[in-house]
Amino acid sequence: MTDVRPDHEAVIVGAGFGGMGAAIEMKRQGVTDIAILEREDDLGGTWHVNHYPGLAVDIASVTYSYSFEPNPDWSRLFAPGTELKAYAEHVADKYDLRRHMEFGVVVAGADWDDDAGVWTVRTEDGRAITARYLLTATGFLSQPYTPDFPGxxxxxxxxxxxxxxxxxxxxxxxxxxxxxxxxxxxxxxxxxxxxxxxxxxxxxxxxxxxxxxDFPIPAPVRRLFGAVPLTQKAARAVNxxxxxxxxxxxxxxxxxxxxxxxxxxxxxxxxxxxxxxxxxxxxxxxxxxxxxxxxxxxxxxxxxxxxxxxxxxxxxxxxxxxxxxxxxxxxxxxxxxxxxxATGFNLWDVNFPAFAITGRNGRDLGKWWREGRFQAYEGITVPHFPNFLTLNSPYSYSGLSYFTTIEGQMRHMARLFGEMRRRGSDRFEVTEQANERFLDRATERLGDSVFYAGDCSGSRSYYFNQHGEATLLRPQSTLSTLREMDSFPLEDYTYA
Missing domain, CATH: 3.50.50.60 (FAD/NAD(P)-binding domain)
Incomplete structure (x- = not known):
């Protein structure tokens, strides 16, 4: 392997809550040279792009937020979109993320160089940015669907x-x-x-x-949340x-x-x-x-x-x-x-992944998923794709709040990068055997779900991909998911 000094240690694609959570965890793990590339003109992901009348969270705000960064000032149980946008800005400022962000950058593709041990991220404006690690945080609902009605x-x-x-x-x-x-x-x-x-x-x-x-959260309750954070933690636990x-x-x-x-x-x-x-x-x-x-x-x-x-x-x-x-x-x-x-988003044709990603031995991620099965080990890594973390991927969505998914993946990253530090390595790749075991477990567990044991024939649900498989949700409880993210077998990865 050639010793190549990349432009950055890590490139994160997407400056929504997923991308910001990944950046926070990478910095906790000592990876500080980070570039966060965002196609929009500001941070916040869906809470920046969407600002239609009536926009609000559909999960109570005490749960739809980072557990490590509670916000005692939500105005309502289900906060309006403007408050989620403001919360995203607060997180970016508190964790010093803005200086890593570049807006108006559309990523066209990314390729792994096995000899150099780096990713090359290509942008639509013609740049090539190299990085040791690539993290995609492009969101589950980021590619709008526009129907092509005749006329x-x-x-x-x-x-x-x-x-x-x-x-x-x-x-x-x-x-x-x-x-x-x-x-x-x-x-x-x-x-x-x-x-x-x-x-x-x-x-x-x-x-x-x-x-x-839904109801306004009274000022005394907000003051209590601010003064005694344990009370808000309890409200989060109940919800x-x-x-x-x-x-x-x-x-x-x-x-x-x-x-x-x-x-x-x-x-x-x-x-x-x-x-x-x-x-x-x-x-x-x-x-x-x-x-x-x-x-x-x-x-x-x-x-x-x-x-x-x-x-x-x-x-x-x-x-x-x-x-x-x-x-x-x-x-x-x-x-x-x-x-x-209000026609939603195209998940399975253009969003998994949101741009072309080529791994080891020329494996095209999108083609591999669509011609075979959509899959990702623990909903975050893929064999033949070294130093790659896919944060919006098959079997990754846990629970009903996206923040459950984000924080589970942050735990996985902490365990993985901790092991790399212990070994003195800077390269990881999940084994095919570990990936297959996870896929088999997920498939078996989903057999009890409403997607297969119930009647979903008339639902036209985005949970199902073009193969008719419900591969979006991780079929486990939040607690068991978080436990697995903290304790997956370290030998499920190879290190170099």
Whole structure:
């Protein structure tokens, strides 16, 4: 191996919460020469890109945050997006991350040089940046999906994708349409309905919605959180336990705890029944798949929108877009002025990985995943890819809060880099045998989940990849995941 001095010890792609968590841990492990490359013009990931009306977390903020960096000043139980953006800025400042960040950099690809023992990261502006370690933190929901409806280019009105929201856009006097009824749409639709002259919601697949127990956090409680951090830690533990019960018993252990899953579905149906007057509308808003096949969401306002005379729910398939409206398969034409695309993200075709990555012996990661099986050891490393950590990868998402995933991966990094320090090495690679054992365990555990033991046939869920496998979630409890990240066999890696 040739002794090559790289431009940086580590390159991290992505300056959202995942990338910042990775940078914090790398610095804790003594890797301080870090470059964080971000394609957007500021940090924060999804909380910078998304700023549509109604944006808020769908996990209570005491849980949707780093456990080692609590924020006692959340204004509500479910904080608005602006507060998450401010929290990201606070973390970057406190942990001195900004000086490592470069914005407006689009990474085109990365290649491993086995002789030199370095990664070469290529950017779209023509640069080649070398690093000993490569970490991808490009997010699970970072590649927006724009449907290619026939005639969409002919539409003469406004088209707005939720990830490219036009701040201050005025829906007064507009006939609006929203395509999509996922978590983003559930937050956005009530906001548009307040001002639009008429709103048509195009629904392909209904979503399970449960009541949102949200309220302002009183100032005395916020002061208590600040003065006695243990109280906020206790609140986090309670909320995390509730989410864990929902995930483990309602989704991952569906076969053993089917009544719990059915109870959650009954809660959602009862919520729908109390909020929507028309029986026909309720039927169209009721999912035909089991609870948990798609990520459910929380709202107290979404269902009520469909009681309004100026809101229509359209469940017929879209045939084409015309200059002044949308035609559906029964021949109906819905005339509109503004088209809002709440059509989500493309995970499995372009996001895993988000750019071309070539490892040892010329292995193309995206091609290997798509032609074989999506896989990553402990949801973070891949054989034939030395010194590579993929932070948004198959089987990596643990629990319902993304921060559970981030902190589990930080623990894995700490154990791995600690062993490298002990050995005096600067190169690691997971063995194929260890990767296969993890993949076999994950596959076996998923057999009890709602994805395979339940009925997900009508869900069109992004949990499933193009092979029909549900390879996004790690099929374990949060506690067992964190234990494994702290104690995986060190011999599962080779070191040099």
């Amino acid at each position: 969409i280019d002919s539409f003469e009105g406004e088209i707005i994708h939720t990830t490219a929201w036009r701040d201050g856009y005025d829906f007064h006097g507009k006939r609006a349409a929203v395509i999509g009824t996922g978590a983003t749409a559930v937050q956005l639709i009530p906001e548009i309905a307040r001002t639009a002259t008429h709103l048509t919601v195009f629904q392909r697949t209904p979503i399970w919605v449960v009541p949102k127990i 995390t336990s509730l989410l864990e019960a929902l995930m483990v018993f309602g989704v991952l252990h569906y076969r053993q705890a089917k009544p719990g899953n059915q109870l959650a579905a009954l809660l959602s149906k009862a919520h729908l029944r109390t909020q929507v007057r028309d029986a026909g509308t309720r039927r169209r808003l009721t999912p035909s798949y089991d609870f948990g096949c798609k990520r459910p969401t929380f709202s107290n306002h979404y269902f009520r929108v469909f009681n309004r005379p100026d809101v229509d729910l359209q469940t017929s398939s879209i045939v084409r877009v015309e200059p002044d409206g949308i035609v559906v398969d029964d021949g109906t034409k819905v005339e509109i002025d503004t088209l809002v695309l």
